[in-house]
Amino acid sequence: MCGIAGIFHHGTPKPVDPARIERMCDALVHRGPDGAGVWTAPGVGLGHRRLSIIDLAGSPQPMPSADGRAMLVFNGEIYNFRALRRELEELGARFRTDGDSEVILAAWQRWGPDCLQRLDGMFAFAIYDLQKRQIFLARDRLGVKPLYIADLSDGSIAFASEMKGLLALPQLRREVDPLAVEDFLAWGFVPETRSILKNVRKLMPGHFLLAGHDMPLPAPRQWWDVSFAARAQANAEDLEAELLHLMREAVTSRMVADVPLGAFLSGGVDSSSVVALMAEASAAPVATCSIGFDVAALDESAHARQVAQLFATEHHARTVSPDEWSMVDRLAGIYDEPFADASALPTLAVSSLAREHVKVALSGDGADEAFAGYRRHKFHAAEERARSVLPSGLRQPLFGTLGAIYPKADWLPRPLRAKATLLSLAEDGASAYAQAVGVTSPEMRARLYSDAFKRARGDYRAEEQVERLMREAPAQTGLDAAQYADLKFFLPGDILTKVDRASMAVSLEAREPLLDHRLVEFAATLPGRMRLRGGEGKWLVKKAMRRFLPDDILYRPKQGFVTPIAQWLRGPLAGQARAISCGSWLSRTNWFDPAALERLAEQHIAGRADNSRVLWQMLMLEKGIARLDAQ
Template sequence: MCGIAGIFHYETVKPVDPKRVEAMTLALAHRGPDGAGVWTAPGVGLGHRRLSIIDLEGSPQPMHSADGRATIVFNGEIYNYRTLRRQLAQDGAKFRTEGDTETILAAWQKWGPDCLSRLDGMFVFALYDHDRRQLFIARDRLGVKPLYLAQLPGGALGFASELKGLMAHPMMRREIDPLAIEDYMTWGYVPDHRAILKNVTKLPAGHFMLLDHGRPLPQPKQWWDVSFEGRAKGKTADRSAELLHLMREGVTSRMVADVPLGAFLSGGVDSSSVVALMSEASNRAVTSCSIGFDVESVDETAHARQVAELFATDHHERIVSSDQFGEIDRIASIFDEPFADASALPTLRVCELAREHVTVALSGDGADEAFAGYRRHLFQVREEQARAVLPAGLRGAVFGALGKAWPKADWAPRPLRAKTTLLSLAESGESGYARALAILSPELREGLYGDALLKARGDYCAEQPFEQLMRDAPARSGLDRAQYADLKFWLPGDILTKTDRTSMAVGLEAREPLLDHRLVEFGATLPQRERIRGNDGKWLMKHTMERYLPHDILYRKKQGFVTPLAQWFRGPLADEARRIASSSLLVDSGWFQRNALVRLAENHIEGRSDNGRTLWQLLMLERSLRHLRPSA
């Protein structure tokens, strides 16, 4: 796993200062502590930081093809590179190394952009073809690896694995995009269609760009998508067998490494399944890593220990304090853009623990999106059933009125907190699902915003691109559309961003076997009743894994990492909550109303409402804005 950066002059060919590329890669040193390299030519410069995983000594980057006609910097792993390498060698390709980087160079020279469909892996790379004088940049199917792009003065495109790489360029502007604040206050992260800084974009997952000197910047082209339009036929038992085969393939292909390898183990279905299949495929004890909390109600170490004992893993666990708020500034620095998923804190902790024992760790990320494992998927199915029976006019009038009148009862038992469900039922399936996923509704956001942000936002609403994504999805049902949006929007923006940044911050490579694209494509064909049955999501996956895992692991209530935000802001972070209301970055800018923030903080501190997540959003936004200032 590595970090890449570079500069390409697309208007006119100009010299690239290698020191600028070096500064960009230096900002990414945490992603690649084992080596660094810079290469420049007229109009182009490529930089690389290396974390050695495969062919430890023989694959330095930037790497030139054997014939010297192409140069690449690459972040990621190609799991089928040995098969591709044999095929390419039979066709005459020459190789000087034993790694996967040189395989991409040979694949490009044989197939051009079509090489992407032959690559099985997680990757971002930038490849300069000397003969064609073209720069080819590409991102993997699901967006496991990131790439930020920025238009620089003088007709140049800068790119880097993280925003901090771009910010190391002296000509990089740092103007905040107010629409990104609207997006962030809705979702808790800045989605891939936008960046916190104006003039910065992200290469979308499953897309590539082919750039030429002397031509305008092209729009990214999509090279992969997942379709929910088909439905698998035949027996459930056959699909269960196929699922197990694909899961085994996904796990074993990601166990190739020339360094110590292990797994994250939370004791949930997904990580436990990965550990089970790793143990089956390995001739030695799997190294597993878990963290727990000093609060029993949110501690899962007993479940993780149960799985570790079942498969006799070399298990490591650490109990950490639930009071991790001392890491706020570090998290802001790691993510660059504001990121309010509080599970980033414990994820960083488990990455730190894993890095003490291994260099590569397999995670369970992706199964919930691919096989419908979230609670909101079950709600979406039931709400769509209600929408199918009740006319839209009746739903809007009855449920809309009830939803508006229903109190926001944070203190009440869950069945009585029906406000979001009622409002969702009054809307379309797309609007209802967006409301279920959003942290703050449009109404609540509007009550916080100041005049400057309202004016800059105009008619834009963060839910619009999400709902459009659902409407345009290649899908047959409301659940299909929800999963498609999760895979395209939520997964790269939140889940994969969290895992990439926290693992790379400590020099650890994380791999996601349950996001093997063949598994995702298979999951999209499953009949709905094999995804959700009764109250169980991921039904076919759980059914399939019954031969490996105990019932209480497979069917216990989903928990995940929990961070006690509400308690923090009523206790040790109460002063921080009050300070937010006087933050010049939030209030003096005109983006937020001071009085609204004061009420938000005091109502939470006094226990009148639970505004913990919103206060955390605002705190992380304020810290990120500090980090993004030019003087930072």
């Protein structure tokens, strides 16, 4: 796990100053405190910060190929590198190191871009081919590892693992993209389709970019996708056996490291399953780390202790006070772009705890997206059944009218919020799902925006991206389409961004075995009843894990990391909430209606409404944009 950076001139190959690459890498030192390197040639420069995990003494980067014709910088891990190395050796390749980096180089030289199909892992890397005078940028299938690309004022492009690396360049223009602000308010994060700055973009998950000096910069190409279009024909017992085999393979392949390794353990189904399979594969006790809260309603630590005792792990736990609001400013610095998933705070806390004991930690992320584990999947599947009964010509006027006159009751659990359900049923499945998973509704955003910002945004709606993904998804059912959107949009933009930045901020490598691409591809072929049955998500996963875990772990209500932001915004952060409407950096942008922001803050602080989610978004937008402007 590392940080990478580079500059490439398409067109005239101008010299690249090594000091520019060094500045970019210095901004990424937290991703790789164990070593650094820079390499330049006419028209190109590559830089690397290393976090040593495998082949500790060898594999320095930037790394040349054995014949000196290609140069690599790489962030991530290739879990099948030993098998791939043996295959390449049989084809005549020779290796000088014992790590996975040199295997990528040899695979590129043998197969070109097709080498990506053979790589099992999480990665973002750049290869410069000195013979062909081309640069090859690639990102893993699901977007576990990030890669930002910027257009610089001198006509070159720069790339880096985080926007910090790009912000180190004075040539970077820092004009905020209003469409990214619209996206952020809708979702709480800036998705992979754009960045907060107009001239910076992200290489999309499962995509690569191949460019030469003597050609215009081409568009990235997709090299992987997941399909829900086919269905496995085996019986439940055979599917359960295959699932368990794939989960075991995914976990054990991610236990390869030359440094101490452990796991995050929340006590939920996913992290507990990973720990169970680690314990089965390990002769020594597994190191586990969990965070608890000193507010009973937020605390899951008892469940984590139960699993730790069950598998005799070397358990490390820490109780976090809800007064951890003081970390909010640090959070803005870690994420660069505005990021409003409040569970980033406990994720940072558990990463910090883990780093005191291990250098690599396995997590349970990804199972909810792949196996329909979110409550929203249950609601969406039920609504899709209702939509299938009534044609849209009847459904839209009927449910739309009922929803319009039904009283609003956001404080109730969703099954009792008939207004939201009725209005959702009036929409098609894609539109309804996009609005259900959003943080701030289109109506709320319209009330907050100033007229000037509405003109800058134009007719763009953030929901369009999710609606398009679902309508064009390789899927058979509405549930399939929703999960496809989760895997392609919400997973990389929110969950994986959260874990990558929080873990790398403390120089910890996080690995996600439940996002092994073979496991995800298998999950997409499961019949719907094997994913969601009787209102129970991850049905087949829970069935397979009953031999390891008790029912009170497998079937207890899903909780997840919770942060008491509503209390913070009425207490220690109340002043900052009030300042958003006047006196803050954000208030000077003229993007928002100050009176609307003031009403939100005062209603929340007085306890007349819970506006914590949108106020938290505005606070993180304020801190994120102000930080970009200051650098």
